[in-house]
Amino acid sequence: MAILDNAYYQPGDQQNWQGRIDGTEQAFLRWHQVVDAIDLSKQQSLDGAFVILGFCCEEGVRRNQGRIGAKEGPAAFRKVLAGLPVHFSNTTRLIDAGDVICANEKLEEAQGCLHAAVNKIISMGGFPVLLGGGHEITYPHYLGLQTATKQSVGIINIDAHLDIRPLIAGKGNSGTGFYQIAQHVEKENLPFHYLAIGIQEISNTKALFDYADAKGVEIIQAKDIYTERLGEIIDQIIDFGKKVDQVYLTIDLDAFAASYAPGVSALAFNGIVPDHNFHLLFETIIQLSNLVSIDIAELNPLFDIDNRTTKLGADLLFKLLQK
Numbered sequence: 001m002a003i004l005d006n007a008y009y010q011p012g013d014q015q016n017w018q019g020r021i022d023g024t025e026q027a028f029l030r031w032h033q034v035v036d037a038i039d040l041s042k043q044q045s046l047d048g049a050f051v052i053l054g055f056c057c058e059e060g061v062r063r064n065q066g067r068i069g070a071k072e073g074p075a076a077f078r079k080v081l082a083g084l085p086v087h088f089s090n091t092t093r094l095i096d097a098g099d100v101i102c103a104n105e106k107l108e109e110a111q112g113c114l115h116a117a118v119n120k121i122i123s124m125g126g127f128p129v130l131l132g133g134g135h136e137i138t139y140p141h142y143l144g145l146q147t148a149t150k151q152s153v154g155i156i157n158i159d160a161h162l163d164i165r166p167l168i169a170g171k172g173n174s175g176t177g178f179y180q181i182a183q184h185v186e187k188e189n190l191p192f193h194y195l196a197i198g199i200q201e202i203s204n205t206k207a208l209f210d211y212a213d214a215k216g217v218e219i220i221q222a223k224d225i226y227t228e229r230l231g232e233i234i235d236q237i238i239d240f241g242k243k244v245d246q247v248y249l250t251i252d253l254d255a256f257a258a259s260y261a262p263g264v265s266a267l268a269f270n271g272i273v274p275d276h277n278f279h280l281l282f283e284t285i286i287q288l289s290n291l292v293s294i295d296i297a298e299l300n301p302l303f304d305i306d307n308r309t310t311k312l313g314a315d316l317l318f319k320l321l322q323k
Contacts, residue, residue: 002116002140002147004041008103009113012037012052012096016075019082026090032082035094040117046126049093050321053117053130054078057102057110058265060136061298063173066265069302074099074131076301080314088321097121107172111140118144118293129317130295134265135163135252137297138177143184145248145293154193154244155181156237156285159252160203160222160268162196162212174265174298182215195240197233197281198222198255198272222255222272230277234284241288249285249294251316253309260312263304274312282316286323294320 017032024033035052038044054074061070078096088094100117102110114130118141121128130141138157145153157163157178164178172180178194185192195218201209212219218240220233241247254264257271272278285291296313304310 002112002119002143004116004120005109005113006041008100008110009040009117010098010101011039011041012098016078017082017096026086029086030082031084031086031094034086035096037096037098040097040120044124046095046121046124048091049095049126050129051095051097051121051126053097053121053128054099055114055130055133055137056099057107057133057136059102059105059107059110059134060172060174061134061265063107063168063171064175066134066174067300067303069300070132070134070265070298071102072301073133073299076299076304076307076310077131077296077313080307080310081317084314084318087318092321094321095126107136111136114140115143115147119148122148122292128293128295129320130293132295132297132299134174135159135177135250135297136172136174137295138163138250139172139180141250141293141295142181142248145246149246151245152191152193154195154240154247156195156197156240156247156249157252158197158250158255158272160198160200160255160271161252161266162199162204162208162217163252164208164212164215164217192216193240193244194218195237196220198225200268200271203268222270225272225277225281227277230280233281237281237284238288241290244290246290246292247288249291251294251296251313252298253296253313254298256312261309263300263302263309265298265300282319286320
């Protein structure tokens, strides 16, 4: 049983949310004025709340030989999110549940704590909004969701990489999450529903495509996201959502072109352009009635130029809260 271990969990802190105050009436509010910091270890109702939880971890990225710095992602996100204007309903609750922190290279222990945290958020009625951190966030996020609901889960991954690589010496990293999920569902006799959007041939070996094909993974490559194919892709997303009880969306910011997302662990020079076509796809995903959780991974503030990557991720969350 995964445990919310205080050695790896830090409760939310209201001091992490600071910003300009233009007024106190609803039309003038910014996120830092409406967010409530909580301690997940205490029993409470999170019904109808979007619950932010940071995953301050880059051990999986280090093991995967990526650029170090992703553990600072949650703090960078909060600084940008704090100043966003409130365009969502005054009945929408915004909660900060703090951070799960990976220290001393103890990735598996931190992942166990994240598993427990997601389980608690879901069990108390919340919608998890996880901020990475490396893409080693995927496996424990899935486990937390599965543990809490015992229902079928379909995962939509916006990513340049399939992240379906086998473990190395029995250890996971930022590129093994979907392999670990595939192994888990096979052991538990559960279905494996995985839709990958933005995949690039140059970023994945032929063996990874072959394994994904054998596992029935649905793949939409970045090169296929253009106007003439948009309707077909939207239909595929909607059909995918109908196959499962609940949908979990994970966004690896390295899916996007480097000019829009320079601050990532593994740069994609020719990735997705976050234009009108992409946002139609994204709106389709967040409008799915059974979307129950989301995370944004691989923000690396050390390489982020003018906070471009952070602002791109913040814009996606801004749209989510208005859905």
